[in-house]
Structures are given as structure tokens and as C-alpha cells.
Amino acid sequence: MTIEYYYHPLSPPSCVAWMVLKALGIEWEEKIVDIFIEEQRTEEFAKLNPMKQLPVLKDGDFILTESRSMAIYLCSKFEPTDKKNKLYPRDFLEQSQFLELMLRDIDNYQTVTKYLNVELVFDGRATKMVDEFLPNCEKFLREYDGILAKSEYIFGDHLTFLDFACAHTVSTMRMSGFSEWDKYPNVKRWKQALSKLPYFQQCVEESSKTNADMYKLLLEKGREVAFNTFTAQK
Template sequence: MVVEFYYHPQSPPCCLVWMVIKELDIPHKAILVDMMKMEHREDAYKKINPKMQLPAVRDGDLTLTESRAIAVYLSAKYGKGKKNENLYPKDLTEQARFNELMMADVDNYHKMLNYLNPEAIFDGRAKGVVTELLPKCEAVLAEYEAVVKSQDYMFGNHLTFLDFACVHTLGCIEMGGFDDWTKYPNLKRWSAKLRKLPYYEECVKKPTESNNRDFQQFLKEGSAMYTKDAKP
């Protein structure tokens, strides 16, 4: 049976699922839903996900639409018996610890998005990132730096899909122009290991480069729409 994967390559939640599929070599059919053309709002996709969000997967009669729930399911089902079967922990206690960190990363991801401020920029209500929120983002960097100081990956010394989630969370801050990684040598070491994954170029590097280019254009357009009377 082939898993249907509905995605857009520039969506970080999609890329998380994409990396799980690649790592576990899951038979799948990748179905592009072009958000730039608003295809996620069309009736055909609403039948897959009424919330009109990406990603989504269909595996037989099961449809899932939340990236981390999808990652848990795919890892648990398709990781069995494979050398990377611990992409999601099997032990109940380990699962609880993992889930706690996974949910914390959701909060951290939104801290990064709040800093980027994309909706306000796009609507012409702001001319750039929320610079006063940068310390909160740097606190996230410091938190993750401490984690990988004493271990190879975000959850112990082997790869898990928490690494996939974190690489996209941390990538958000770069979109806002942050490039000073000198205080985070362990994150650089961790990132270097991920860059060696055979699917990193496809699932992370190319989408990230596209997002960064688009966001810089986004900033220019937002600044052009911004007026001194606009509310941030």
C-alpha cells in the first residue's frame, strides 16, 4: 500500500513529515498542493483536510492532518524492524519524555514565527521582524545548544524525528536575517550531522533557501505597504 502525502516543499511542517518518509523509505505518492495558487483552499483538498492546512497523509482508510501526529504514526508503523526503528521511541516512558520535548518544540516554533511577524508584514501592518522578541529566540537557541552539548542528537545519541522538527524551528530565525552562530558550536556540530543525510538537500536545504529568498522579498513588499500610521 502506498501512502498519499499531500505537501508543499516550502512548508516546515510538511518537510518534517517528508523527512520521516525519506528516512524510513516509506512507499508513497507525493501530491503537491500549491499554496501559492491557493490550492489548499479548493474543494478537492478540503475533502482531504477541511482545515485547509498542510501536510496531510492518507494511508488506506486513515487520514491524518497534523504534522507531528503524522510523524508519530508513520514512525511507529513503518519503522518496525528497520535500523532506524527508534525514529520514535518504543518504550512508553521514553515516548512520554519524547512527546514532552516535541510539544515544547511547537511552542518554540511559534516563538520564532512571532519574531518573524509574517502576517503583519504581508498585511502592511509592520515593516519588519519584531526585534524585541529576538532574545526569546536566542533563549531557544541556548536551550537547544545545551541539549546537544552532552549528546549527539536532540533525544539522546541517535537520530529521531525530533531532530527533523528542531531543524525547521531553528531555521526560522535565519529567515529574519540571524546568522551569528558563534555562541552555538554544539548546534553547528549537530546541524553538520543532519546535513549529511541523503535527503537533506531535497527536504531542508532547497526549501530553506527558497523560503529565505521569498521572505526577504516579503520584507520589501511589507515595507512598501507600511505607513507610519500602521499598527504593529
């Protein structure tokens, strides 16, 4: 049975599982949910996810509604057991360390969204970032840079889906216009390495650039103008 993935390319939380689907070459059915008309908030969509949020992964009758849990499920089900460099480790000690970093990255992503004031800006109730959260963003960038000073990737010397998650968090900073990347040379080197992945441009770079453009318009012109502009460009 083909996996159904309900998402939108401009929905940052959709990024991680989307990249895992592509990285593992899994057969899946694309289900685009139109966030510009808030299709995810309909009662029909609520049958899939009562929280009315993206993404949603459906495998037969089995449904998941959190991108990182989807990544674990996909790797556990589809990644070959004899594959040397796995996207998700099988050893329980490594899994514990991996999950610890993953949960910290979730906190870091929430810090970015607080800095960007995402909920209020996208709802048209605010036109400013919350600058008091910038130091916390810089703190986790220093943390990532320190990790990457010791290894090629976030979790050791081969690619894992934790790189997808952290890349998504770091790239979301682009929406703020943040430009001081030279302070984090190891993060820059790591992102350059990830950019060579055949799906990175589509899943991360294109969506983060479009989101940055939209966010700038939201701050300058408000929700109605921004949504009308990007709906017309679809």
C-alpha cells in the same frame, strides 16, 4: 495501499513527515499543493483538511493533518520493531520524555513565527519582524545548545525525528537573516552532522534558503511582487 502525502516543499510544516517518509524508505505518492495560488484554501482541499492547511497524510481512509502526528504514525507503522536506533522510541518512559521535548519544540517554532510575523507578512499586511520575540528565540537556541553539549543528537546519541523537527525550527530562523550561530557551537555541529543525511539538503536546506529569499522580498517589495517573482521561477 500507497500513502498519499499532500504538501509543498516550501511549506515549513511539511518538513518533518517528509523527512520521515524518506528516512524510512516508505513508498508514497507525492501530492504537491500549489501554495502560490492558495490551492490549500479551496473547498476541494478542505475535504481533506477543513483547516485548509498543509500538510495532509492519507493512508487509505485514514487522514492526519499535523506533521508530527504523521511522523509518529509512520514510525509506529513502518519502522521495524527490531531496529536498534529508532526514529521514535517504543519504551513508554522514553516516549514521554520525547513527547515533552517535541511539544516544547512546537512552542519554539511558534515563537519563531511570531518573531518573523509570518502570518501578517505573507498576507501582505506587515513589512516588519516583531523584535520583542527575538530574546525568546535566543533562549530556545541556548536550550538546544545545552542539550547538544551533552549528547550527539537532540534525544540521545542517535538520530530521531525530533532532530528533524528541531532542525526545521532552527532553520526557519534563517528567514530573519539571523547570523550569530557562533554563539551556539553545539547547534552548529549538530546541523553539520544532519547535513550529511541524503535527504537533508532537499527537505531543509533548499526550502529554508528559498523561504529566506522570499521573506526578504516580502519585506522589501510586498506580497504581490514576491509571489509573482517566485511563481515565475517555479
